[in-house]
Amino acid sequence: MKRIILPLRWLLPCLLLLMGSASAAAQCFTSSPIPDGVFERMQGRSFAEGCTVKRDELRYLRVLHYDDKGKVQTGELVCNVCIAQDLLEIFEELYKAQYPIEKMRLIDEYGAKSKSSGADDDASMADNNTSCFNFRNVAGTKSLSKHAFGRAIDINPRYNPYVHMLQGKQVVDPANGAPYAKKRTKKNSPMIITTDDLCYRLFIQHGFTWGGAWKTMKDYQHFQK
Numbered sequence: 001m002k003r004i005i006l007p008l009r010w011l012l013p014c015l016l017l018l019m020g021s022a023s024a025a026a027q028c029f030t031s032s033p034i035p036d037g038v039f040e041r042m043q044g045r046s047f048a049e050g051c052t053v054k055r056d057e058l059r060y061l062r063v064l065h066y067d068d069k070g071k072v073q074t075g076e077l078v079c080n081v082c083i084a085q086d087l088l089e090i091f092e093e094l095y096k097a098q099y100p101i102e103k104m105r106l107i108d109e110y111g112a113k114s115k116s117s118g119a120d121d122d123a124s125m126a127d128n129n130t131s132c133f134n135f136r137n138v139a140g141t142k143s144l145s146k147h148a149f150g151r152a153i154d155i156n157p158r159y160n161p162y163v164h165m166l167q168g169k170q171v172v173d174p175a176n177g178a179p180y181a182k183k184r185t186k187k188n189s190p191m192i193i194t195t196d197d198l199c200y201r202l203f204i205q206h207g208f209t210w211g212g213a214w215k216t217m218k219d220y221q222h223f224q225k
């Protein structure tokens with residue numbers, strides 16, 4: 001895995017924030033055009049062959065979040081410019097509430113099955129990685145996912161699996177999320193998204209829809225706008 005070197009101008013306000021300076025918060029939740037190094041990492045992965053979204057329609061976000069062990073981590077996301085501000089505001093609120101998000105790494109770190117299929121969503125979900133942009137189809141179909149436009153985000157996917165029917169059988173993606181497909185209460189895991197929790201409320205307030213409310217299938221990790 002590549003080491004991430006944090007620029008000093010970014011690190012200092014974040015240290016101040018950790019010491020309790022709320023005014024530094026805004027500088028720890030940043031959105032920028034896709035930097036060259038990040039764009040390179042995305043090639044043949046989330047920015048798959050034939051990608052119809054332009055680089056300047058996307059934004060690179062850095063946010064702070066608490067992980068599943070209560071430690072503060074720096075998360076990275078790539079999203080559509082039209083939801084960048086929403087995500088910054090939502091993740092700042094989740095951070096203030098110490099809402100647990102296990103991992104938030106670029107999905108490109110999980111590689112790709114082929115250069116035209118997007119980065120490996122199955123591996124990212126199984127690793128409980130929160131991610132947004134990935135130029136790929138909806139699993140098992142030929143239509144582009146909202147993730148392909150960077151307008152959908154999957155939160156703690158292992159604990160909030162995608163439950164759907166395939167050839168008459170119920171499938172849970174990722175497979176290691178099966179224990180969380182039915183027992184959908186915070187008692188089973190604090191990362192389970194319910195209609196009572198802050199994560200759900202914030203996304204709905206910002207105009208997103210939730211895959212957990214779909215009728216024919218349930219995509220509990222998924223919010224889109």
Ligand SMILES: [Zn+2]
Binds near residue numbers: 147219221222223
């Ligand atoms: Zn999704």
